[in-house]
Amino acid sequence: MSAWWLECLKESVDSLLRPPWNVLSTRPTRYASDLRVRGHSAQLAVRVERCAAGRLRDAYPVGAHDIEGGVHGPCPPDVLPDLLEALADAVTDADLRCRRVVFAPASADQARILAADAAGFRYVLDVDLGAETVSLFVAEPLWVTRTDMDLDRVPGV
Numbered sequence: 001m002s003a004w005w006l007e008c009l010k011e012s013v014d015s016l017l018r019p020p021w022n023v024l025s026t027r028p029t030r031y032a033s034d035l036r037v038r039g040h041s042a043q044l045a046v047r048v049e050r051c052a053a054g055r056l057r058d059a060y061p062v063g064a065h066d067i068e069g070g071v072h073g074p075c076p077p078d079v080l081p082d083l084l085e086a087l088a089d090a091v092t093d094a095d096l097r098c099r100r101v102v103f104a105p106a107s108a109d110q111a112r113i114l115a116a117d118a119a120g121f122r123y124v125l126d127v128d129l130g131a132e133t134v135s136l137f138v139a140e141p142l143w144v145t146r147t148d149m150d151l152d153r154v155p156g157v
Helices: 004-016 080-094 110-118
Strands: 022-028 032-039 042-050 067-072 101-103 122-128 133-139
Touching: 032 080, 042 080, 067 080, 080 101, 080 110, 080 133, 110 122, 110 133
Parallel strands: 067 101
Antiparallel strands: 022 032, 032 042, 042 067, 101 133, 122 133
């Protein structure tokens, strides 16, 4: 994997992270990027990282383009749902092969769990990462979740 996606992500987040959000700065590495984001009169530290290279790599069947997004440090609970929704949209627009944007708050952090639900993320399961237990929430693009409900029809026939 190369860092090309981070540059695309930065450009996409800058242009697609809808108002009132804007990116103040980025610090990219090969598999992750730390963003300083401002919006709703809050300045937040946001990290986006390829799940295959991060703390979730052994937590579930990770796709090569799955991305974990999270806020580090305090975040007003009324601000987080909007940020998560905007971040998920920007990430899936930046990487068209991204099947999942993952948000993994501590299982005991009810405020962040409620924020993920309010942002449209779907709860998947709790996983033990050794140091902590997290609840995995995912936002998936429509092309992943779209299903042909005609179960009697065989595709391609």
